[in-house]
Amino acid sequence: MKLLKWICMVALAFVVVSSNQMVYASTDSNDEESINEKFGLPIVVYGEALSDSQKAEVRDLLEIKDTSKVTEITVTGEDLVYYIDGDKNSNMYSSAKITRKDKGEGLVINQVTPENITEVTSEMYANALLTAGIEDAIVDVASPVKVSGHSALVGIYKAYDEGKGTELNQERTEVANEELTLATDLAKKEGLDEDKVSELLTEIKKEIAEQKPATKEELEQLIDEKLQTLNVQLTAEDRQLLIDLFEKMRNLNINFDNVQSQLEDLSKDIQNRIENAISENKGFLDTIANFFKSFIDSLKSLFS
Template identity: 35%
Template structure:
């Protein structure tokens, strides 16, 4: 009977998710996953020092005279992120800061000002620093070391909020990672109900900023994030960025696809390769994202890792819903035509389920 009830609840959540019906689900007592981040994706690093790298990749953050011209071209969605939550964090909120260890005094003042913090009042805040070696520790598995660079500049301020607040993020001088990329990874990391500002002293990719988020979050909550969760979330952030850069689809569609697939894995317990591949194909069709076989294989491996983690299904559903809402607001009619056909199939499945249950 518990199995039937769980299936009914899953169907109900799916209905509310796509219809946009507000709902309050009880939070499962489950350990979340965690992500770490670098400041560079696919050739864009936070603090790369190599001047030749800077010329080839203006988002690298290298110390050249004009390192930032055109940096946002790495991911146009990050340059004018419509998903930005316009977060404002006050000293009275008792936030935690994670500052890049290699910021000069002027750069630190720039970052603090972008976060709305008076540099003269920094002593009133709880502050940790993130070193370049920590960025390499978490990111070398997914990004070439030369792209991570030798400087740690990404900085974050985070404050824990009341239950139901969700994750709200604003970015300043982040030219590659989008708000949606951060949110998806943070949910995988098990972080809930927090307001966050990610900032750089100049245009940087922002991939490494997750290292700061997790370090500050652990200091703030006193809870250590499991290594496997950190690894999986970082894998997700990097792969999502690569898909946004290479598929030609808009950022919201790619982020919606990833959120949808995570939801399917968590709700339906998909574990075998065939069922996951089928879910990937269905999601690619629903969100109008054209994937190569190699990209599908990378998603398959990521989703298998996610399947091994205990994720809070409620958080996944709410995050997926927020992305769907943004896609709808941006006028992605084609996607929702296909989601409409999903509905007819869903209601048919529900009817068949109850017919078989009570017959």
Template identity: 55%
Template sequence: MKRISLLLTSFALLVAVLLPGIKAEAVVDEKLGVPIVVYGANLSEAELDSVRKSLGVENDTEVEEIYVDGSDLVNYIPDGNRNARMYSSAKITRQEAGKGLVIKIVTEENITQVSADMYGTAMLTAGVEDAIVEVAAPKKVTGHSALVGIYKAYEVSGEKLDTERTDVANDELNLATKFAEDAGIDKDKVAELLTEIKKEIADKNPATREDVEQIVSEQLKKLNIELSETDRQLLIDLMDKIRNLNIDFGKLSDQLSDFGDKLKEKIGEIDPGFWEKVKEFFASIFESVKSWFN
């Protein structure tokens, strides 16, 4: 029994070494300011409490809290519905330039249409960068209004977004969810498709719609994704809009390359050799236990 206890203790120490500091004490970055939490204006008091708990800020005084409503929606999305109901909420923590975007949906069961990667690729189109973004909702919602909240929080932190870009980013998010919901394409695959097409646009700087169409066709084939002709034309229309936006495509290319790499990262792959080390550890346990009976 003592041997078993010793082995279990050793395994716990191994995990502690390989996955250090999962939860660390929060530190306020005095240059970038405190995190900003933006709540959907239609949340009830009970729902607000639920969202605060989900985002881990129910007892946190080192955050700035704001609200987002229909007037904000039409500010960033001119053709949006001013009477739209806003429930999904977000916490945004600015990072140093070059750190990139990290997006996490903390209530995955309640955000039914939008994935973290869909938020990420749309945010890059809109001009949001270098931030940790956490999204939450107290009940099942599509998740679209969180993007408006993220825009507002980002601007409150001192940046200025181009409304033409935020409008197109909203079109991108709508099309992404359409592909996932109606065409049955995996959400991660949709995000990968959008990211790869934008990377090609950033790298090749296409001069015409026909050039964009060629890029779209190549990426659809490369990723083995089949779209109806209607959806294919919608995708070409969207990417042609992105081509014509006032974007620093050199900078966007770097951001998209980084984001594309992050798309491939999943929980458990922080250290690619982690599971191999675990396998080796348990193999050694098996050999040790075997030796007790020889």
């Protein structure tokens, strides 16, 4: 019994140590750089519920060394109502730093605290922001406490409205929020995960840019083909939600041609993450199997 207990303890320690090597590490926030006079100062948006100490922590996380070199604003419950028809009593913690870039430079999302953004991935933010009309910017997202991450999107919208001549179309921001909500909801379904959902949304947008469906029927066919190609199984209700979402985008004449190269890059990033996850899981399981094989062979030699 003592020997069996010792074997279990060694195996458990091995699994824990090995699994820690698989933790996803986010990219760091972009380094401080010279001010782009065309766009003005980067804008930092703080969640209203942050305490003074938490706000100071967010400044450190976003590498804000000199507050005179950024514009600081606060996102409130009223903003949540205005931009996404949310609950004004919601606690807003997730914060963001937005640095606008020249046209064609693309959209970069840095999750500075991925361990505290529990539902929204970088790819989900990117997809929603492209839908909202934000195409060229570096966006750093951080929270000192665990949150879903939805309120950061509202803060980013508000930051754009604070800039000169950069106001966003409210109908597009509402659709973008619907997209983010649907994405996080689908990612909780059995058989799906964040990467698979992001891949689905990105691939549908790419197909819309290429095929330009003129009717709802054509759009439905496009979506069904993509569901089949990606081997994604949805309930009839979730399929209809997906169709309704993209029909709203079609009626708003959202032109994904303008961001097709970004969608391609996003699709490649998602594919790489999926492939890496599969490879890491296989390698991890092979390592465990080899460990136990060697361990059992050693035990056999002890008693032979």
